[in-house]
Amino acid sequence: MASEPSRPPSPLSHPDSPNLFPMGYLSSLSLDRLVRDEGSEYANAFTLLDTLETFWDSRMDLLQRNISRRKDNLKMRAELALNDIFKGKHPSPDVLAENFEREVAKLRLKVSTRMASLGAAWQSAKVVRTREKISFFFGVMSLVFSALLFGLAPQYVHMSYTIQLLYLLPYRYYSYKKLQWHYFLFDLCYFVNILNFIFLWILPQSPSLFVACYCLSHGAVASAVITWRNSLVFHDADKVTSLFIHVYPPFTFTVIRHFYPGADERFPALKELPHLHPWRALLLSSIIYLVWQLLYWKLVYVDRRKKVESGQRTTSLYWIINKPGLIGSLLSKFQPEDRALYFMLGQFDVPPVFVLYDSPFWSGAYLLFILSVSVWNGGGFYIEVFGRKFERELEALRKELAEAQSKSQRSSPTMDPSEGSEPVSPLLVTKPLAGEADTNPVVPAADSVGLSLRLEEAKKDQ
Known part of the structure; x- marks a missing residue:
């Protein structure tokens, strides 16, 4: 049985809008309007890919808000530093301006560096989204094309299977090698897919090989969709590859057995197999499985035992035990030294x-059931995993907007008519000379709590 780990692998963007949304933006956002105006063009355009981009853009907006907040903090720290430097002194305007410009230059350098980093991340996100869109396109087109081949030209289904296999297996090896997951490639599903390739193009006249490929493709490989929770998630290339490896082999051999015109001419093994003998099928499948299992045991549990036990490599057994599920919970009840044996059995x-x-009818029903399980799992991923993740991001954005609004209301003092209307930095406030009265104090309209407190201290000193 194959181990195909599922990786729960990624919001409304307006390029010309400012970094911060207006207060109450999310409460007045057109989600309710989408429900009310079901026939509107915007509601019809709100597709799955729009949801993906909405999710990512909300995260980018949160990053922009964090940068803006850091910018304000840096500016405030610069002002406090200047206050500490010139506390108790009366610097000249030229010295004050020079020091202030120096702090502003440092602030601009930090902000520009941060913005450059953000721009690089944005470009990287664009690449990721483009890759997911490509995966979504080819995943959907593969499903549609396979259905068309089945209905119009079933004699080419095995060619489609071979072409996709020659591309997806090297891709799977490359991607898993980078993650140090390449021990998954020793699992039974890859072994069966290679056997299928050998039968289709090297030994189509071997009845024994055909029986073994047919039984294993409809048995351990197809049932892995259920046990390993394969999902039809088109935008995730890894999930699409896992589903292809488990669904396409039984689909191909069902077509060859029941719907391929003149199959016994292209595959001479079928001439000797008008019917399948259950015990012979079980014996041949068991022999092939035993050969694979011995090779797997020697390669993984003997030759590379130290790497597996140290955690440097991940195997199917380790993955399924540490993953929530019925099989993992059952295996965890056995002793650690016995788990591998029961897992193999x-x-x-x-x-x-x-x-x-x-029976062509029951073969089609079986394939439809397997595919329905993957569709159900994919729907659960989009709605439960992806939808809740998007909901958490929106909730975080709502809380941030509420906190910013509350902070702004607390930090904006009510100004008297006699007070000046133009904000003045506390750095430029000087004490009056001895004997003079401060007849026209200037109090700035502060934008933050910290700035208001410093202004109040300046007024007390005056």
Whole structure:
């Protein structure tokens, strides 16, 4: 049985809008309007890819807000530093301006560096989104194209399977090698896919190989969609690849057995197999499975045992035990030294393939059931995982806007008519000379709590 780890692998953007949304933006956002105006053009355009971009843009907006807040903090720290330097002194305007310009230059350098980093991250996010869109396109087109081939030219289904296999297997090796997950490639599903390739293009006249490929493709490989929770998530190339490896083999051999015109001419092995003998099928499948299992045991649990035990490499057994699920919970009840044996025994399963072999109806129903499970799992990913993640980001944005509004209201003092209307930095406030009265004090309209407190201290000193 194959181990295909699921990686729960990614909001409304307006390029010309300012960094901060207006207060109450989310409360008046057109989500309610989308419900009311179901026939509007905007509601019809709100597709799945728009949701993906909305999710990412909300995160970018949060980053921009954090940068803006850091910018204000740096400016305030610069002013406090100047106050500490010139406390108790009366610097000349030229010295004051020079020091202030120096602090502003430092602030601009930090802000520009931060913005450059943000721009690089944005470009990287664009690349990621483009890759997901490409994966979504090819995933949907592969499904549609396979359905068209099945209906119009079933004799080419095995060619489509081969072409996609020659691309997706090297891609899977490359991506898993970078993650140090390449021990997953020793699992049964990849072994069966290679056997299928050998039968289709090297040994199509071998009845024994055909029986083994047919039984294992409809057994351990197809049932892995259920046990390993494969999901039809089109924008995730890894999930699409996992689903292809488990669904396309039984689909291909079902087409060859029941819907391929003149199949016995292209695959001479079918001439000797008008019917499938259950015990012979079980024996041949068991022999192939035993050969793979011995090779797997020697390669993973003997030759590379230290790497597996040290955690440098991840295997199917380790993954399924540490992943919530029925199989993992059952295996965790056994002793650690016995888990590998029970895991190997539990991987081999052969459904009543003699029923599928003789019935096109039940073969189609079986494939439809397997695909329906993957569609259900994919819907759960989009709604439960992705939807809740997007909801958490929106909730965080709402809280930030509420805190910013509350902070702004607390930090804006009510000005008397006699007070000046133009804000003045506390750095420029000087004490009056001895004997003079301060008849026209200037109090700035502060934008933050810290600035208001410093202004109040300046007034007390005057």
